[in-house]
Ligand code: FES
């Protein structure tokens with residue numbers, strides 16, 4: 001499935017893109033889930049969604065249902081969102097509040113406290129050798145960074161803080177932790193998750209795919225900075241009266257390996273998570289956060305912002321779905337990179353090869 005010869009890393013000037021089979025094979029989808037998505041920090045929400053004990057957010061990480069919740073002590077805990085009786089679902093909404101301060105399974109009604117311990121077990125009096133202590137929820141590693149809530153299915157992940165080093169200082173005085181959740185939009189897209197990520201990581205496609213956006217950004221001077229586990233794209237602005245007009249400050253497009261994007265504008269944060277669904281499908285979740293989610297002016301800005309985001313997203317979806325078909329065709333295996341404009345894509349593909357190499361070495 002993965003040939004060692006495909007894991008070699010060449011300088012950008014000489015490198016080929018990754019093989020098309022990595023975007024199309026069902027086995028590669030499983031491999032990515034197990035060795036990439038299940039071993040990396042995945043952003044599942046924001047502290048503004050967990051104000052009170054019992055508030056929760058749910059997510060699917062590497063095909064596993066997870067829930068993160070505010071506990072009684074004011075901390076956050078994350079668990080597999082799976083009942084220990086026969087696998088039923090616990091929290092069922094994208095975010096919400098747990099009534100009576102317990103997680104109740106929606107199948108036969110077992111209840112769990114916020115610390116994950118099993119409490120209520122209806123009609124189990126006659127079951128022998130059953131100890132509730134053995135049936136607590138399975139917890140998941142959790143970390144909060146700048147108000148963003150991350151989980152990692154790995155038992156011994158590298159610290160999140162190390163992975164994101166430098167972002168906090170770079171975006172100051174912008175602060176992510178004080179933003180308020182506004183809304184979520186999710187898109188089901190007929191492409192591999194890596195097609196969507198590749199596309200996010202370059203501004204090369206802006207003139208042809210996003211003509212409206214091209215009038216706002218000086219895409220020829222798009223700058224990509226790469227860091228060990230993330231990259232930053234930054235574009236000088238041009239034109240007037242655009243959403244990103246210069247008097248509103250700097251714009252940062254961060255990508256965090258492997259599938260998280262933080263789009264940071266003054267007063268605004270938009271987080272994208274690209275969730276693999278199948279070799280040729282992904283779901284892209286957009287969560288929108290703002291400093292001001294209540295005033296009439298704030299709401300007007302938000303409405304414009306959502307509208308513009310939707311137009312750009314539809315353009316990206318169209319091209320990504322075409323690319324998936326192209327990658328799956330007999331005509332294509334691998335291509336090359338523009339040194340000027342595709343360093344971010346190259347950087348992602350190098351990190352991916354490194355993750356694959358580590359996974360294969362771990363299997364030996
Ligand atoms: S599966 Fe949860 S109570 Fe039965």
Ligand SMILES: [Fe+2]
Nearest residue numbers: 199209210316
């Ligand atoms: Fe795009």
